[in-house]
Amino acid sequence: MAFKDTGKAPVETEVAIHRIRITLTSRNVKSLEKVCADLIRGAKEKNLKVKGPVRMPTKTLRITTRKTPCGEGSKTWDRFQMRIHKRLIDLHSPSEIVKQITSISIEPGVEVEVTIADA
Secondary structure (H helix, E strand, C coil), X not given: CCCCCCCCCCXXXXXXXXXXXXXXXXXXXXXXXXXXXXXXXXXXXCCCEEEEEEEEEEEEEEEEEECCCCCCCCCCEEEEEEEEXXXXXXXXXXXXXXXXXXXXXXXXXXXEEEEEEEC
């Protein structure tokens, strides 16, 4: 018995591939680098196209203030600073897979922002 051609092409499910940018910000470099490495390792295990981590310039917030509350005495100053580190990771993948990748445990103090743009 011969194969009968119906004229219809086999139906393949097309999954929309999105351009996804993950922005990570933290005051602690070690925890930020650990989360970056975990995200990239998870994406490479799923054979996704990964760009990054792109290290953005560190923002340094400075406050200089007088030590004494009353204004009397010698002029002594305190200098405080807070450094904010930022990393960008770009992925080309379906949004369902990104949900699986970002479900890893994120270190405390690391803020994650996911932006999805059409490819």
